[in-house]
Amino acid sequence: MVNSIIDVRNLVKTYGEVRAVDNVSLQIEHGEVFGILGPNGAGKTTILEMIEGLRRPDHGAIMIDGLSVWPNPNRIKHLIGVQLQTTALMDFLTVREMVRLFASFYGIHMSRVKADELLDKVALVEKANSMINQLSGGQQQRLSIALALVNDPKVLFLDEPTTGLDPQARRKLWMVVEGINAEGKTIVLTTHYMEEAQVLCSRIAIMDHGRAIALDTPVGLINSLGADAKITFTAKHPLDIEKLARTPSVSQVSQFDLSYSFYTSDVQESITNLLGLANSQSVKIENLNVAGANLEDVFLHLTGRGLRE
Numbered sequence: 067m068v069n070s071i072i073d074v075r076n077l078v079k080t081y082g083e084v085r086a087v088d089n090v091s092l093q094i095e096h097g098e099v100f101g102i103l104g105p106n107g108a109g110k111t112t113i114l115e116m117i118e119g120l121r122r123p124d125h126g127a128i129m130i131d132g133l134s135v136w137p138n139p140n141r142i143k144h145l146i147g148v149q150l151q152t153t154a155l156m157d158f159l160t161v162r163e164m165v166r167l168f169a170s171f172y173g174i175h176m177s178r179v180k181a182d183e184l185l186d187k188v189a190l191v192e193k194a195n196s197m198i199n200q201l202s203g204g205q206q207q208r209l210s211i212a213l214a215l216v217n218d219p220k221v222l223f224l225d226e227p228t229t230g231l232d233p234q235a236r237r238k239l240w241m242v243v244e245g246i247n248a249e250g251k252t253i254v255l256t257t258h259y260m261e262e263a264q265v266l267c268s269r270i271a272i273m274d275h276g277r278a279i280a281l282d283t284p285v286g287l288i289n290s291l292g293a294d295a296k297i298t299f300t301a302k303h304p305l306d307i308e309k310l311a312r313t314p315s316v317s318q319v320s321q322f323d324l325s326y327s328f329y330t331s332d333v334q335e336s337i338t339n340l341l342g343l344a345n346s347q348s349v350k351i352e353n354l355n356v357a358g359a360n361l362e363d364v365f366l367h368l369t370g371r372g373l374r375e
């Protein structure tokens with residue numbers, strides 16, 4: 067791809083015996099919100115920090131906007147904004163002072179008006195005069211996004227921006243990310259929340275044990291399952307679902323005690339068959355649940371494990 071803003075080729079990073087990043091290649095296009103989704107220890111932070119120029123790869127090549135990141139990452143500093151851990155912030159400054167101080171690190175004299183414009187983008191303008199230690203967790207995360215934007219970068223990197231936030235704060239941050247992306251900035255984020263990846267990202271690389279095991283749009287990843295929905299239920303007594311399992315629309319049947327689950331590409335047919343089986347065996351079915359397939363199911367399908375296990 068000629069036009070990729072980020073081009074990662076055959077990236078490898080090893081820590082002793084651990085292949086933290088194991089031959090990963092990916093291209094990220096201008097204007098994308100690109101997600102790196104994976105469980106703890108998958109290598110998400112390692113790959114992000116190599117792209118940001120903070121960790122040196124063992125092998126491989128990384129280009130940002132046509133410039134090689136390594137061996138001299140200073141060349142790409144002006145292109146990128148990196149969200150820092152909020153714990154590093156100085157508590158004795160106000161929010162606006164912090165933004166202006168950060169701008170000064172880039173040699174930028176930022177006026178109050180400009181600082182407040184930036185704070186408005188992260189929905190923090192009403193907190194401009196608040197001390198940093200008075201911010202909530204979600205507000206601190208949004209402030210750290212503002213700080214990553216002081217140099218007006220082309221690419222913004224967010225490493226697990228919503229971990230530890232409550233659902234409301236998480237949604238607010240999603241809106242902020244969408245707004246920044248709507249202004250044309252490319253965003254690369256890591257997450258282990260499948261819903262976050264599904265809502266925000268144009269494309270997602272699913273990582274596991276240092277490898278990118280799938281890369282596609284959220285819809286493309288879910289379609290790759292070949293199933294529309296996951297059906298789960300419990301039975302009062304053991305149910306023989308052998309016949310159901312042999313239906314072509316049904317896959318990945320599993321049973322644990324009296325809890326059953328399977329995927330189907332034909333919900334109506336499967337439910338009808340299931341109820342027919344239950345009736346013919348005089349078994350009562352409870353807690354019948356039909357859920358649209360999601361990225362968690364994709365991960366489970368690819369690895370045999372859940373994202374949070």
Ligand SMILES: Nc1ncnc2c1ncn2[C@@H]1O[C@H](COP(=O)(O)OP(=O)(O)OP(=O)(O)O)[C@@H](O)[C@H]1O
Nearest residue numbers: 081084086104105106107108109110111112113258
């Ligand atoms: N500096 C380091 N020294 C030794 N091992 C490391 C180092 N950094 C990461 N690792 C190992 O590399 C692997 C990938 O770690 P990484 O932090 O990239 O995962 P992650 O996907 O970001 O996980 P999390 O979701 O927990 O943040 C892990 O096995 C980790 O223990």
Ligand SMILES: [Mg+2]
Nearest residue numbers: 110111112225
């Ligand atoms: Mg990490």
